[in-house]
Amino acid sequence: MGSIVVDVMLKPEILDPQGQAVAGALPRLGIEGFTDVRQGKRFVLTVEGEVTDEHLAHARQAAETLLSNPVIEDVVAVHALDATAPTEGDA
Amino acid sequence: MKIGVVTFPGSLDDRDAARAVRAAGADVVTLWHGDRDLHGVDAVVLPGGFSYGDYLRCGAIARFAPVMDVLVPAAQGGLPVLGICNGFQVLCESHLLPGALIRNDHRKFNCVDQVLRVENASTTWTSAYAAGQEITIPLKNGEGGFVADEATLDRLEGEGRVVVRYVGANPNGSHRKIAGITNDRGNVVGLMPHPEHAIEPGYGPSTDGLDFFASALASLEQVVSA
Numbered sequence: 168m169g170s171i172v173v174d175v176m177l178k179p180e181i182l183d184p185q186g187q188a189v190a191g192a193l194p195r196l197g198i199e200g201f202t203d204v205r206q207g208k209r210f211v212l213t214v215e216g217e218v219t220d221e222h223l224a225h226a227r228q229a230a231e232t233l234l235s236n237p238v239i240e241d242v243v244a245v246h247a248l249d250a251t252a253p254t255e256g257d258a
Numbered sequence: 259m260k261i262g263v264v265t266f267p268g269s270l271d272d273r274d275a276a277r278a279v280r281a282a283g284a285d286v287v288t289l290w291h292g293d294r295d296l297h298g299v300d301a302v303v304l305p306g307g308f309s310y311g312d313y314l315r316c317g318a319i320a321r322f323a324p325v326m327d328v329l330v331p332a333a334q335g336g337l338p339v340l341g342i343c344n345g346f347q348v349l350c351e352s353h354l355l356p357g358a359l360i361r362n363d364h365r366k367f368n369c370v371d372q373v374l375r376v377e378n379a380s381t382t383w384t385s386a387y388a389a390g391q392e393i394t395i396p397l398k399n400g401e402g403g404f405v406a407d408e409a410t411l412d413r414l415e416g417e418g419r420v421v422v423r424y425v426g427a428n429p430n431g432s433h434r435k436i437a438g439i440t441n442d443r444g445n446v447v448g449l450m451p452h453p454e455h456a457i458e459p460g461y462g463p464s465t466d467g468l469d470f471f472a473s474a475l476a477s478l479e480q481v482v483s484a
Contacts, residue, residue, distance in 0.1 A: 177360075180407075181360065181405060182360065182363055182403070182405075182431065184362065184364075185365075187365075233314070233318065233322065234314070236318065238356075238357060238358040238405075238406065239358045239405060
């Protein structure tokens with residue numbers, strides 16, 4: 168099974184109260200040095216078999232119609248997730 | 259006159275909206291999110307609540323409900339539509355109205371009796387008010403911050419499409435203290451505050467909300483008699 172990742176972020180000029188709440192909590196944990204936090208959304212769309220160009224095209228269509236609202240959000244990435252590669256954070 | 263009130267899974271204020279429609283003197287037709295026709299209604303109210311749990315974005319999933327497939331073209335053709343709170347969010351997600359609603363800037367759910375100024379008293383839903391009139395109706399939401407880019411805001415202001423504006427402190431960070439807007443024809447109106455909760459003495463802060471529904475009824479009767 169293949170998967171496609173769609174990442175959506177609020178546009179830079181749109182206020183992100185959730186990100187601000189996270190930013191406010193970090194210093195309370197003693198984690199310093201981050202001047203801003205922006206929170207986004209990641210969707211993982213799974214398909215039968217390998218990810219094809221057609222799957223990617225459908226994912227882009229989904230990203231632009233349902234998964235994001237172009238008034239306030241940007242689709243920042245649509246790409247196939249490489250199942251064999253270690254995911255970020257793995258040792 | 260028949261005014262439809264749509265119920266989505268998670269709608270909350272559909273009963274109150276229906277009650278307000280009856281109080282104004284119109285007949286209510288209950289519409290279901292899965293309906294593929296509007297059952298001959300003369301106008302539609304999209305009520306408040308948390309359609310589809312507000313998952314993804316407020317109104318984002320409701321926008322693709324079967325009833326919206328028939329409502330969107332009807333609204334574009336002139337059918338009067340009022341979106342209250344979650345209904346306003348659905349209208350923005352449907353692109354029947356510009357802009358979007360985001361989380362309140364102070365991050366708290368807000369429930370207050372809110373003073374508004376009626377800026378445009380010529381829409382289908384506000385013709386019974388006087389321009390500049392101040393009204394007090396409940397406001398209750400977590401994601402009521404109206405946002406749009408500067409060009410859109412300037413166009414809304416320039417074309418008189420700001421219908422109601424918050425008076426006093428900005429309750430949720432809405433750009434230019436906008437509480438409600440209309441489309442260019444004036445038949446589609448969306449607002450975050452709840453007129454349907456202020457229609458009867460003893461219940462709610464005033465009876466100021468009733469004229470939203472009376473306005474639509476008067477507009478519809480005018481069309482019939484013309």
